[in-house]
Amino acid sequence: MNKNSSSNGRRSFLKKMGLGGLSLAGFTLAPMQDQVAYATQNVQQNSSPSDLKITDLRVTRVLRTPIIRIYTNQGIVGHGDVRDIGDYRYALMLKSRILGQNPCNVEKLFKIISQFGHHGRQGGGVSGVETALWDLAGKAYGVPVYQMLGGKYRDKVRIYCDTTMSKDPQEYARRMQERVDAGYTSLKMDIGISLVEDVEGALVNAEFWKNRPGGMSGWNSIPGSYSNTEHPFTRVQVTEKGIDKLMEYVDVMRSQIGYEIPMGTDHWGHFGVNEAIKLARAAEPYNLAYMEDLIPWTYTNQWKRITDSTTTPTQTGEDIFMLKGGFKELIDNQAINVIHPDPVGCGGLLETKKIGDYAQKQGIPMQLHHASSPVSFLGAVHAAAATENFLWLEHHFVDTPWYDDLVTGVKKPIVQDGYVPVPEKPGLGVELNEEVVKKHMDQEIGFFEPTPEWDESQSWDRLWS
Structure with a gap:
């Protein structure tokens, strides 16, 4: 039998077996080359x-x-x-x-x-x-990537979502309720001294910063501005009146969504450790899931002071690179209650798992920060699935209608009733939807x-x- 006729014969054999099913007897009686061909027909062979x-x-x-x-x-x-x-x-x-x-x-x-x-x-x-x-x-x-990280602890990953800030507490509560109605079972609200900066008697030393370039915005790159001055050095203080006003927002949120749903807070502002302690204590009746980034993560001893002074859980970590770069010290000193790495900044997916595993040994859970594209969002899902002490993963683009369209390969919507099913396809399980990416990409970079x-x-x- 020549090579071509042999090849045609195997194709014919496989076709027949595929149409009619292959019995054990038929398989064992077939030529060895056909047995091998049939047994390996679904094995990926496009790469070595x-x-x-x-x-x-x-x-x-x-x-x-x-x-x-x-x-x-x-x-x-x-x-x-x-x-x-x-x-x-x-x-x-x-x-x-x-x-x-x-x-x-x-x-x-x-x-x-x-x-x-x-x-x-x-x-x-x-x-x-x-x-x-x-x-x-x-x-x-x-x-799938989770398998290479050691396997999975869960088939779907729980999501928490951010909520855009409003100076109107009732409007803010309405936005939070929309998240609940959409199926999210964990929430975060941005709340901070920017909400009360125009309330007379709410803050100390705020006027100094408001009259400088950049004002009290927390998001600018002006050297020496409030935004770029570390918390202990602004000398901004929050008065009792200011604390009461801020707690009004928290009270309205809890009154709207109840106490079953975990609710965390972020973007409190730039102030020292004493102000952080005052605010954390004031928030205790509302049983927040965490207060995030109250001060820079680098001040381990100050974080421990805050954590030891309140029953409100503390959380930080989105800006730390690698376990030994900062997480280890915070964990070893029990300086925070929840670690919060970002897989897109902490070193990647395996480093995220290493951070979580190390924290678990010290009784500390892990929550994941994320505000990037669906590519790394699904990457974070793999890391979360493979880490036992994981809590929730952030979804930052709930209000961007074309976010899910940037990728293909997963069931849409990506978030289903507050969870993301762990992808089972090879790799991350998604590919870019090039047409949609080109529509929304930065034209300067191409x-x-x-x-x-x-x-x-x-x-x-x-x-x-």
Whole structure:
């Protein structure tokens, strides 16, 4: 029998077996080559993981989030996000360090690039590349990312959602109720001294900052502004009147949504540890799920003072890069009640799990921050599924109607009755909807344009002599 007739015979055999079903007797009596062909017909053969090589890294940007794409010599690509409002060049500078490498060696490559990450948005490049490597490895081996992280503890991941601020407490409560009606079972409200900055007698030393460039906005890049002065150094204080006004918002929220739903708070403002303690104590009757980022995460001893002074749970961590970069000290000192890494900034998916696992040994649960694209949102779902002490994952774009349309491969809506089903497809389980991304992308950066200027390293990276 010549090669062609043999091949045609196997195809005919497989076709017959596929149409009529293959009995055990029929299988065992078939020629060995046909048995092998039938048994392996569903095995992924479009990639050879051991021969996989990285050939390129490019970026686009949507929703203030740089999305990276890593290309390979076998045609499969992996995606990841640089953290929201982060610089896409945090990822591009890593390109020369990973070109030609096998993306399946995730830990090896992470050790090469992790020295270029840092806290805040500066961890976004490393985290985005790490996520894209897991996406590639999962696709190469035909398994979902959570499986490579050790398996899953849950089939669906619970979501908490943010709520846009309003100075009208009743309007704010109405917006919160909309979240409940949409099926969310965990909420967060932004509340802080900006709500009472115009109330006479509510704050001390506020006028000084209001008369400086940037005013009391917490979001500007002006050096020396209130926004860029760490909390202990603003010397802003909250009076009893100010505290009462702020608690009115919390009271209206609880009166509207009740006490069954966990409700956390964020964006309180820039003030010192004593003010934080006063506010946390005042909030105790409302049983908040947490008060987030009351002071910078770097002040471990001050965090412990706050935590030890109140029954209101404390939480921080979205700006910390890696377990040993800051989480470990907070956890070891029992300085906070809940850790709050962002998988798009803390070092990626495996680092997120390591942080959660370490915290669990000290009796501390983990909640995940997220405000980036659906790519890393689903990546965070994998990390959450694989970590036992996980609580809730943030959904920051509830009010963006085309958010889900940016990706394909998962059932829509992505969030179903307050939960996200864990993807079962290889890798992250999603691909970009290129048409929708192009519609909403940053035109200045473009859609994964070539980046040859980042192909070669211009530095000697070794940290020791």
